[in-house]
Amino acid sequence: MxxxxxxxxxxxxxxxxxxxxxxxxxxxxxxxxxxxxxxxxxxxxxxxxxxxxxxxxxxxxxxxxxxxxxxxxxxxxxxxxxxxxxxxxxxxxxxxxxxxxxxxxxxxxxxxxxxxxxxxxxxxxxxxxxxxxxxxxxxxxxxxxxxxxxxxxxxxxxxxxxxxxxxxxSDCDQRFLQAVAMVKQGRIGKVKKITCGIDGMGGSPVIPITDVPTGLDWDFWLGPAPKTDYRALPKMREGYGGGVPLFSNCHYAFRNWHAYAGGKMTDWGAHHVDIACWAIGASDPNQRDNGNIKGASKITPLDFTLPVEHKDGFPVVEDQYNEATSFTIQVDMPDGIEMIITSGGDNGILFEGTEGRFFVNRGKIVGKPVEDLVDNPLPEGALEEVYGGELTSHMANFVGAIKSRKQPIADVWSHNRMLEICHLSNIAMRLDRELKWDPTKREVIGDDQANSFLSREYRKGFEISM
CATH class of the missing domain: 3.40.50.720 (NAD(P)-binding Rossmann-like Domain)
Structure with a gap:
């Protein structure tokens, strides 16, 4: 082409x-x-x-x-x-x-x-x-x-x-599009609370240094991350992600380490917090143009468990997983909406408003406002209005955007505005304190130490080529 x-x-x-x-x-x-x-x-x-x-x-x-x-x-x-x-x-x-x-x-x-x-x-x-x-x-x-x-x-x-x-x-049988449309159509009245259940994760035993698997360029896999030894235990993972060690600091298990990922908070949070923010307009890319930035203002770690001791936000050992294994985070959102991000309860999103509540995940969408759709369905084209055009698969949406030269349904600005909440939640847990956030300046208010976690140093030789 x-x-x-x-x-x-x-x-x-x-x-x-x-x-x-x-x-x-x-x-x-x-x-x-x-x-x-x-x-x-x-x-x-x-x-x-x-x-x-x-x-x-x-x-x-x-x-x-x-x-x-x-x-x-x-x-x-x-x-x-x-x-x-x-x-x-x-x-x-x-x-x-x-x-x-x-x-x-x-x-x-x-x-x-x-x-x-x-x-x-x-x-x-x-x-x-x-x-x-x-x-x-x-x-x-x-x-x-x-x-x-x-x-x-x-x-x-x-x-x-x-x-x-x-x-x-885009996908998942359009349940999430229906959920967003219901909120935007006022089917639960004024939104008061949103709970995002994203599951927890387990810690690990001590993971020893061992030989790098044949065929893996470990130094290149680390790339921008700090230089460290390869670690793994011999037991292998089954099912999705199979063929790799169950405990390691590499394939699949990289999600459990601060140096490479953000644990369940960013892994599943990137899905459910995204839908929650989309529904209430807290990640609308048009905010850039009108200057009215609506986002989180405070992140409070109500309860959490880090699997290893931390000092000044960094793990004191390097031979075990260090991402949070369980958590309940309260996020103050615009218009007095309370968001809870939790590793407990059902995986999915519970929307609660002045006139009802409903729950949605990848297997179901349930609650009285959903049942009421039988007699009072959403207006024709409501899902397309939310989606911004014809409903397609996520990849087809990307291909269509390439042809039209317009940004697709999951644009980077919308994604980053909601992902900031997940990143800040992780920082709040690592520092064990509440963070006040300026969504316009995109910085933590009055906390230099917390702001130091907004960026990272790239390992020499793996800096971004500009």
Whole structure:
């Protein structure tokens, strides 16, 4: 599809810096197509970076719409398996690389799908946009709040299309769209409280240093994260995420470590807190234009358990999982709405208002306001109005956005506004105190130590290439 394209990243950023320009969302600087114009060829050419679990899933989804031209993964066994499987499925063998930058250097690739661990998301995404690629990136998008700001800036400056993989916005039998529409249509009156149940997670025994598995480039897997030894216990995980150690600091289990992820708080919070904020308009991207920023104002850790001792927000040992295993967080939202994020109770979202309450998750949507829809259904087109157009799968929405050069349903600004709540909840637990948040300035009020957690230092040699 592509004819590519672009001036060098360095030249592009120098030009932006010289003029002080910030391009509007949806504008296009680099690419073979002008903003708003149809693609020269309907068949996209894409590549996936990071192939375990979600990376493999989104590749399969993209194959319905695109040619899979290349893969990158630091685990040679996983890379080889996916190359061969995809070659058989699409009748054309994709190229395989250990270094994702070889994908970004190619001029025939239109978009990249990022399924790498969370600590890699921002570096790969920013460099992909600066190389002229549109991006689909798995959730949670960032490891820190400041990374979210950087991604937003580069989306604005390059005009690239960027979809975050919060699939509940599109998929799951439209239950979540129905929930958002019901709230926006006033079916529970004025919203008073929202409870997001996102499950907890277990701690770990002491995990010893051991040999790095054959085929895994451990140093490259760590990337921007601090240098450390590979740790694992021999017992293997079953089911989803199988084929890897049950306890480790790498594949699948990376979610349990501050250095690479945010535990259940950002893993499942990226789904349910997203729907909650969407329903009450607390992540509406149009807020940027009208200057009326509505967001969290206070985050209070009511109860929580960290599996290891922390000092000044950092774990004092490095041989056990360190993300919160259980928690109840209270978040003060706009218009007097109370949000509770908890590891207890049912996984899903409970909306409570002055005129009723209902519960939604991936298996059901229940409550009297739902039952009342039989006699008083939502207006025709209510779900489409919430969604912003024709209801599609999440990947189809991304492909459509590439063709229209408009941002998709899970845009980076909406995602980051709700993910800030999850990041702040983790910071509040690590520091064991309430945090007051300025949603306009996007900083913690009167707490320099807490603000130091809004960013992170990238390991030398793995800084973002700007």
């Amino acid at each position: 592509s004819e590519h394209r672009q001036p060098s990243r360095r030249h592009f950023l120098k030009s932006v810096a010289a003029t002080g320009a910030v391009l509007p969302l949806g504008s296009q600087v680099m690419g073979s197509e002008k903003a708003g114009q149809p693609l020269a060829n309907d068949r996209l050419v894409v590549a996936t970076i990071g192939l375990r679990n979600q990376g493999k899933l989104i590749t399969n989804q993209a194959r319905q719409h695109a040619e899979i031209a290349a893969f990158a993964d630091v685990d040679s066994r996983v890379l080889g398996e996916n190359v061969e499987i995809t070659a058989e499925q699409q009748g054309k063998k994709p190229d395989g690389y250990k270094d994702y930058r070889k994908i970004l250097d190619r001029q025939d690739i239109d978009a990249v799908l990022i399924g790498a661990p969370d600590h890699w998301h921002t570096k790969i995404a920013v460099e992909a946009m600066l190389s002229g690629k549109d991006v689909y990136c798995e959730k949670p998008l960032t490891l820190t709040i400041d990374e979210g700001k950087l991604i937003e800036k580069v989306v604005d400056q390059t005009g690239r299309v960027f979809q975050v993989g919060t699939m509940q916005r």
